[in-house]
Amino acid sequence: xxxxxxxxxxxxxxxxxxxxxxxxxxxxxxxxxxxxxxxxxxxxxxxxxxxxxxxxxxxxxxxxxxxxxxxxxxxxxxxxxxxxxxxxxxxxxxxxxxxxxxxxxxxxxxxxxxxxxxxxxxxxxxxxxxxxxxxxxxxxxxxxxxxxxxxxxxxxxxxxxxxxxxxxxxxxxxxxxxxxxxxxxxxxxxxxxxxxx
Numbered sequence: 001x002x003x004x005x006x007x008x009x010x011x012x013x014x015x016x017x018x019x020x021x022x023x024x025x026x027x028x029x030x031x032x033x034x035x036x037x038x039x040x041x042x043x044x045x046x047x048x049x050x051x052x053x054x055x056x057x058x059x060x061x062x063x064x065x066x067x068x069x070x071x072x073x074x075x076x077x078x079x080x081x082x083x084x085x086x087x088x089x090x091x092x093x094x095x096x097x098x099x100x101x102x103x104x105x106x107x108x109x110x111x112x113x114x115x116x117x118x119x120x121x122x123x124x125x126x127x128x129x130x131x132x133x134x135x136x137x138x139x140x141x142x143x144x145x146x147x148x149x150x151x152x153x154x155x156x157x158x159x160x161x162x163x164x165x166x167x168x169x170x171x172x173x174x175x176x177x178x179x180x181x182x183x184x185x186x187x188x189x190x191x192x193x194x195x196x197x
Contacts, residue, residue: 010047010079012087018045019072019091026068028130033068047079068092128160 010018022040026033034057041047048056056078060071069089076088106116162168 010084012080012083015076015080015084016087016091019076019088020094022072023092023095037071041075048075052078125164128163 018040022033022037026036038050038053042050042053056071056074060067060074063070069092072088072092073085077085080087159173162173
């Protein structure tokens with residue numbers, strides 16, 4: 001990767017604010033938030049080139065840590081050195097950590113309250129909606145072949161039907177989808193992918 005230039009460096013306060021906002025507004029993890037990250041880091045702030053963004057995303061996926069955290073630390077380091085990495089890591093974790101702590105307190109004190117049960121049900125449906133929307137976007141938006149699009153539509157329809165109508169386990173649905181997807185897409189190669197080394 002290229003070395004940092006003066007234009008791509010940010011003060012620590014700006015790095016922390018940027019990743020605090022991203023932590024508050026990017027839901028579904030790194031891959032679901034890829035469009036938001038591209039708009040913010042490449043188009044709006046011009047901190048990364050598209051090639052740098054892609055290579056940092058792939059590197060973050062290979063590090064044995066939460067991908068969003070690894071990506072934030074690497075971008076923070078690129079634009080602010082070691083303190084940028086620390087600031088971006090803490091800032092991107094803070095919103096989620098506070099929400100988890102609040103959820104622990106609420107569920108511990110009112111786990112059988114009917115209002116909380118209703119909220120949990122609708123939050124679960126919202127998560128399913130996010131997964132469905134993200135999978136449709138991934139399968140249709142990448143120009144993947146017909147078989148992969150059909151598989152994507154099957155998953156988009158199958159998971160909500162199984163979880164919502166039959167009240168099945170989301171973990172079982174996700175694992176089954178992953179297994180079927182790996183078998184279905186394994187033999188698919190994108191045009192031109194044989195040239196990459």
